[in-house]
Amino acid sequence: MLTTLRISGLAVVDAVEVRFGQGLNVLTGETGAGKSILVNALHLVLGGRMTAEVLREGADEAVVEALFELPAAHPVFGRLEAAGVAPPAGDTAELLVRRVAARGGRGRAFVNGALCTVSMLETALRGVVDISGQHEHVSLLDPATHLDLLDAFALRQARGDGGPDDPEPGDAEPLLRYRAAHAALAALVRERDALAADEGERARRADYLGFQLKELAAVDPRPGELEALEAERRVLASAEKLREAARSAEALAYGEEGSASERVGQAARALAEATLLDRRLEAPLGLLRSAAVELEEAGRELGRYAEAVGGDPERLAEVEDRHEHLKALARKHGGSLEAAIARRAEMVAELARLAGGGDRLKDLSGEIEARGKDAVRLAGALSRAREEAARGFAESVRRELAGLAMGRCRLEVALLPPESGIEFGGKVLAPGGAERAEILISPNPGEPPRPLARIASGGELSRILLAVKRTLARRDPVSTYVFDEVDAGIGGAVAEAMGRVLADVSRGRQVICITHLPQVAVFADRHHRVEKKVAGGRTHTSVALLDREEDRRQEVARMMAGVTVTASALEHAAALIEAARRPPLSADNGRRAAPGRAAARRLKAG
Structure with a gap:
């Protein structure tokens, strides 16, 4: 069951802690007091969407914490263990879920102190809490x-x-x-329908694919060819400039009088005599001789390059023409030459499927x-x-x-x-x-x-929804039921009947009910009042446990009488609370049925 719900920095809630118990937990309060915020907080605990928009004005973060007490064998712990959260020890275990939304930052979720994703949280807590609200009336329709x-x-x-x-x-x-x-x-039917489509359309598709493949085959692109052609095109277009650069570099390095090669040779000869006097000059001499050889080789390479590089207008035209063809194919088939090559393979396979469509249709049948x-x-x-x-x-x-x-x-x-x-x-x-x-x-x-949808009223829908929930609850593993104003549209004796049904449901599991009906509230095992006050120019929501009989009578009387609570309203409230503690009359001779839990406690205390 849910034992504690703590909320801070959420909407109009500064800081609230609500402690729930076994049986029927009722929350009441004026319309707009903030009761729905508690249900929204539970939705967040169960993996609902949480954004910075839910933050209270002035708060840096919104935090929702829920503490559950569950059997250690509950499936939720098995799912959490599979997700990497350590399993509990003992027959009963506590499950602490914490959701945090920070202003300007991403939200976080924790289970028993371990960080987890919201999807993990939603999956793990499936079957722990069942929330029913007025919106379900619409879905029931x-x-x-x-x-x-x-x-x-x-x-x-x-x-x-x-x-x-x-x-x-x-x-x-x-x-x-x-x-x-x-x-x-x-899947098979869709494939059959596609193959059995209009034969003319299939023929037109085959013609189109054949034309595309013929175009690709005529060009026959190869991987990396576009880059290679671009490099060759740059060389052919700049042949004269490249030749002049090579000739000039050859002359300076090797070919002309006073070239680098000649001056390095002179330096090497000058140093050769000095090495006879100091052997430490042998290393620099070796470097100069190597440089002379390298300069000679560089000069010859530059000469050969200058002779070879040429401005062949015909080759340049061929390169530019193929380059444009390849670029056109790339634009047409995916934006790159590799995509066009891959598309060619796909079209070949599709054409083969179209050709073999008749055989596949027989197999599909x-x-x-x-x-x-x-x-x-x-x-x-x-x-x-x-x-x-x-x-x-x-x-x-x-x-x-x-x-x-x-x-x-x-x-x-x-x-x-x-x-x-x-x-x-x-x-x-x-x-x-x-x-x-x-x-x-x-x-x-x-x-x-x-x-x-054609016949049920709002009150009837409320009762049908509760009856459906009650029917499913008989074999439902959910330990906590939350009803958010599902009693809308009813009153009088029907409201009392709904209160008794909710109390009956709470004998087998925990029930948390938000209600505006005093006939429902009087059946509570724990009654909380939600209030909204304005202090210091700010709106604050608080939740108080009505553990004194006087406070409970006052709240039930307020629910009946409104703003002005009269003595007669208090008397009527006391009578309602007392009647709720008595078992309902049975159908035979007006005798009362077996005592309920509250009545049994009173008999035992007396």
């Missing part, structure tokens, strides 16, 4: 989400048909196998037939599992709705053909299967079931 809800229920529903292709309890493999089979079939039969078989197994799951899901949600004052509501899950997909064997195969799902309801007896 979208039939595209209903198949996912049904599959989530099917994964948790025990089955035992004995069919070789039917899923085992909690087995996700049939859906994964079907999706893989459908993807393979779809057999492959599609085999893949299609496999996909149909797997889709059939998936459909059987979904048909049974649809009945179980509808019945389970109906039972939950009965406890939310919608006992007369009739709910069905219709399995309909997909709107699009691959047609094979009389079936339409979509990526998710051979059917789509749509939840239909009839809130009142005598009315036919209709789609949610």
Whole structure:
């Protein structure tokens, strides 16, 4: 469960620490007090996007920390260990997640002190916290989400048909196998459709490729040729200048009177006699003689170069012409000569495929037939599992709705053909299967079931969402449920029923609920009030635990009466809190059901 949430420098929050406990944790407060900031902080803990825009004005960084207490065997620790985070020791373990956004810098994420990426955080914490908000009312109206809800229920529903292709309890493999089979079939169908395209178009494509290849073959470019031609072109265009430079250098180094070679020779002869007197001059003498040889060789090389270099206008024209052809090819086929050469190989391969298209079409027919039969078989197994799951899901949600004052509501899950997909064997195969799902309801007896979007009110949607969550929660490994104002649009006895359902959910897992309804708040095991105040010209949000009975009565009375809390409102609040501690009346003779947790504690204390 989530034990502590600490926030600093986030939006209007300067520094807040909230300690949660087991059971039902309720947060209340005026609209705009900052309750949603706590939920947004939890989204960040779970890997949501965090940018410098969330920083409080004047803060250098925003920090969100969440401390969880989980069984050491929880899957989150296995995923973290695979990512390089050390596993815990003992039967229970603490998980500390820290998100930091710095002004002008990149955000950071830490798990138990180890730096990690946001994607690692999002993957590792999957299944730790489930957050439901008012936006889910909108997604519930979208039939595209209903198949996912049904599959989530099917994964948790025990089955035992004995069919070789039917899923085992909690087995996700049939859906994964079907999706893989459908993807393979779809790839083959796309290839077949491409090959079976208009023959004239294929012929035009082949003619175009043939023309392009003929052009490339005529030029026959070679790797590195463009650079070599550029170098040769520069030499041919500057032949006269190069010849003059070589002649001048030859004369100065070797050819004319007083050249470097002649003067070095004189120096060597002068030094030869001196070495007879001092042998230390032998080394410089050797260098001078080597220089004389090098100068003589350089002079001969320069002479040969001057004779060879020539301004051949015909060769220059040939080089420039080929250079322009190669540059044109490069521009046309990728921007470089290497790209044009690679494109030639690709066009040869494509032309071969077009030529062999008829043979490939025959092969594809057999492959599609085999893949299609496999996909149909797997889709059939998936459909059987979904048909049974649809009945179980509808019945389970109906039972939950009965406890939310919608006992007369009739709910069905219709399995309909997909709107699009691959047609094979009389079936339409979509990526998710051979059917789509749509939840239909009839809130009142005598009315036919209709789609949610056409008939459900806001209050009904709130209750249906909670009923769906409750249904999935029976086999859901999530340890903490967060409900962000999912009670919108309801009140009165229905609100009390929702409060009792939330309290019932909290018997098996931790529940954190943000609500504006006093009928829900009175069922809290821990009640927090969120307040927004202005001090020193700045807005501040704070969270206070209402651990005194008087404070709780005051807050519930405020929720009922508004700004002015009267004595009658306080009396009514006390009565509501006391009623929440008593078990609900059962259907038989008005007797009360088994005591709830709060009532049991009171009986034990008394």
